[in-house]
Amino acid sequence: MKYFFVLLFLCASVCIHAQGNLHQQSTQYEAPEDPLVKANLERWRDQKFGMIIHWGLYAVPGIIESWALCSEDWISRDSTIAYDDFKKWYWGKNKEFNPVKFNPDQWAAAAQSAGMRYLVFTTKHHDGFSMFDTQQSDFKITNGPFGTNPKANVAKHVFESFRKKGFMIGAYFSKPDWHTEYYWWPKYATADRNVNYDIRKNPWRWNMFKQFTHNQIQELMSDYGKIDILWLDGGWVRPLETVTDEVRAWGAAIPPYSQDIDMPHIATMARGKQPGLLIVDRTVHGKFENYQTPEQSIPKQKLDHPWESCITLGGAWGYVPNDHFKSDVQVIHMLVEVVAKGGSLLLGVGPTAEGILLDEQVLRLQQIGQWLNQNGTAIYNTRTTDHYNDGKTYFTANKDGSLNALVLLPENEPAPATVTWKGNVPKKGAVLKFNATGKAVKWKVSGDNVTVTLPTAFIKEHKTYPAYTFSYPVK
Structure with a gap:
């Protein structure tokens, strides 16, 4: 039984x-x-x-x-x-x-x-x-x-x-x-x-x-x-x-x-x-x-x-x-x-x-x-921001007023070399830090769209990746 x-x-x-x-x-x-x-x-x-x-x-x-x-x-x-x-x-x-x-x-x-x-x-x-x-x-x-x-x-x-x-x-x-x-x-x-x-x-x-x-x-x-x-x-x-x-x-x-x-x-x-x-x-x-x-x-x-x-x-x-x-x-x-x-x-x-x-x-x-x-x-010690989401990109706010962009990537697919989101544009001339390496990455803005280019070495090392995150000051 x-x-x-x-x-x-x-x-x-x-x-x-x-x-x-x-x-x-x-x-x-x-x-x-x-x-x-x-x-x-x-x-x-x-x-x-x-x-x-x-x-x-x-x-x-x-x-x-x-x-x-x-x-x-x-x-x-x-x-x-x-x-x-x-x-x-x-x-x-x-x-x-x-x-x-x-x-x-x-x-x-x-x-x-x-x-x-x-x-x-x-x-x-x-x-x-x-x-x-x-x-x-x-x-x-x-x-x-x-x-x-x-x-x-x-x-x-x-x-x-x-x-x-x-x-x-x-x-x-x-x-x-x-x-x-x-x-x-x-x-x-x-x-x-x-x-x-x-x-x-x-x-x-x-x-x-x-x-x-x-x-x-x-x-x-x-x-x-x-x-x-x-x-x-x-x-x-x-x-x-x-x-x-x-x-x-x-x-x-x-x-x-x-x-x-x-x-x-x-x-x-x-x-x-x-x-x-x-x-x-x-x-x-x-x-x-x-x-x-x-x-x-x-x-x-x-x-x-x-x-x-x-x-x-x-x-x-x-x-x-x-x-x-x-x-x-x-x-x-x-x-x-x-x-x-x-x-x-x-x-x-x-x-x-x-x-x-x-x-x-x-x-x-x-x-x-x-x-x-x-x-x-x-993730830690963050709070919400008014514009908290754009498709597969989410945003969190740091207590000093800066923001984080968290870009969800497809599972079991190659990590992309560039990502784009709309809104929460970085401050002009700001350093946009790629948190995975702690280093600055290249970015550009067109209207309200932000495009970030990932380091070539990182893409070669990581065939897949769960989510990219970036930290930066805003306007």
Whole structure:
């Protein structure tokens, strides 16, 4: 039966893109007022490129993260297997999860080689399995075969490895918890992602869940060093009055009552322990959504408020066997477009059940980093400019007022000797620097069209290239 489930949910793992509830970009935004939060937000906006790591029980069978537990119409399960039997099988993986090769230093080194500068790590996904030593539940990585390992408190060691390399640290935390009886009460069936009892009739149980959630977040804010970002997932857990047409478009059932966990109380506690903490209460627009997080997509137009696109390197957030990874060129092109539109790219990478990244993942990250090593000046610490795009050319603005032109090149085609764009004309007589070499290149202007000639030596050396970038002063 084990192998049957693995094969079944390898298919289910790709369904995440067809859920119809992936979080899209909104134009509704409320800027923070706390000076420490505002300063930390500007620091985060300088980073531009991060890694989100989904790692948990789902890595053991190599299936979609958590969602196989949820009975919604986009989930496929074998109709001959009782749902309760499936839950026991899935949650029983805690007795098998023994990542003896767990190597957070490898993860951090790979992220650094890619040019990434911030981390978001899943401390707990919707299935309720904690990747930290919570005292609120026994359903955790430290209570199982890995519990005696010196690195059993996984989140602590992940944060430490990335912190040593200068990364901003983000803690992903799922507001819903499908394992605790305070959210999915065993008395009732679990029809969908929501709490499975009427909160209005059972206020004690919901208050217990609120306290459970508060206590777990308090542990993360107290015992795991400096945390820069609290990244809260599960946007259906929210006050009823915040449910909008945007939320209804997910297609998920919406109960006629609030699933309110008292975010003001949580935020006050969290920022008391982590001053300046960014809180990302995904899709719940307001004072606790310090930046927005469109998922598996890039907004059509530039946006002036803070946001990031969270997009997977492969086809799934976590590890699944035989996943197909995006090329370095694809990721670089996404990064350029995201940054030119005012966002950051948070790239999803899933370690294996043993606790390591695959060689192919590491190689892809290194390839991305090779381009950023030469062209990062056009990405990091930049902001948008009014004319941010002309076809395959994107533009970013430096804080000194100069601009960068980033020209996307076709994958697997010869690198061109000249490129042309329209608009954002360099200042007359200006030096236009080719960032890949750090040297000036020849350029000319005709009307509003700028044509740049690339060095012959560079063209001979690089048969293909992901994107040319140029930095220059403007009029």
